[in-house]
Amino acid sequence: MNRRKFIKVCRALGIIIPLQPFLNACTNKQIFQNDSTKPVIIIGAGAAGLVAGYLLKQQGICIKILEASSNYGGRMKRTSDFSNFPIPLGAEWIHAEPKILDEIVNDDSVDVDIDTLMYDPENDYALYEGEKISIKEMEMSEDSKFVNSTWFDFFEQYIAPSIEKHIVYSSKVKSIDYSTDEVIVETHDSTHYASRVIVTAPIKILQQREINFTPELPKLKQDAIDKVKVWGGFKAFIEFSDKFYPALIGFNVNPPEHGEKLYYDAAYGQNTTHHILGLFAVGAASIPYVDLQEDEIIKYILDELDALFDGKASTYYVKHIIQNWNTEPHIFGAYVRNNEDWRQIKKLGESTNERLFFAGDAYTDGQDWGSVHAAVYSAKRAVKDILKS
């Protein structure tokens, strides 16, 4: 007898039944071999955690997402307070085909209505010390930019609504015991029981041993976690009263595998009359900014722009906002460096046993990492593995 029939029969017999246990019950549809009714617990509500939760929910699997901070989105953080269009403080460009947005939604009945645009390789040239550099050389020719939207806005509109009620905020996971069929997950003030767990906390969190695993993670995996180098990261947005800069201004980082730096027109293609210049710096290129106080940072930035643009930066300066990813709680960095050994990355993405899975921009199959789409694909893979387990 199913739940509905049972309730009908009880009603007909005049039996009063408490509804709460049913409302809380999982509908795992006997997907797991041990037929566990416990939810799949996902650690972290960034791109990977949200997509994993969304896809599992689409399969009728009961989920719970434990998020250390008070917001979802992780490194897709955005602010709507700085200008009249949303500003992406972390992930900004779509480093994949824009159809990735439909792929994420994974539902033909949903029309994904998000505008994107690409750069113009003929005109949107970049300058470095007065030299012209083509966009192709900067590896930006395939990238798209959101129009008056961001990665966060996309997730807010299409992914979060169906799963937001399953996110438990301010729940920093401290330990995961996956030694028995029922996985035990502990935060500072609560204990949760799961059929399966997907860890999506950034790799820095595991490097810093902020989550204690029982049994310990396999040595090969722990070694890979400890070996990979996470780049520091910094972004700034500066409003000017006039526009004096091109769409992209690339900088050479020496050697190139030590980081990336780019000034860019953040208002490019947006429906706005505001002039906002963005600064993106990761790895060695971020060091001059992350180590300074805020008033020193803006002075440093205006000085370097004044040198490039004949003092126009300080003349037209209006206001700024900065985001230091090295000090962002529960994140502590940008992403794993571009030139990391793919074999180490592959080890990060492997599941540990049939109960403990990993997803996120670093926990991939080793072919790609450090981006929202890489986090998304890793989440899809973890969900597929869970459905097989």
Ligand SMILES: Cc1cc2nc3c(=O)[nH]c(=O)nc-3n(C[C@H](O)[C@H](O)[C@H](O)COP(=O)(O)OP(=O)(O)OC[C@H]3O[C@@H](n4cnc5c(N)ncnc54)[C@H](O)[C@@H]3O)c2cc1C
């Ligand atoms: C400066 C910068 C620029 C970038 N630009 C781009 C770009 O243009 N395009 C692009 O595609 N990508 C970009 N990226 C990379 C992209 O932001 C990330 O790859 C992606 O957002 C990572 O998603 P994730 O879910 O793997 O991790 P995260 O977004 O980091 O999510 C992990 C979540 O886990 C939570 N957490 C941590 N510890 C715990 C714990 N113990 N318990 C519970 N929760 C925990 C965190 O609070 C966080 O919400 C950029 C990143 C940075 C920093």
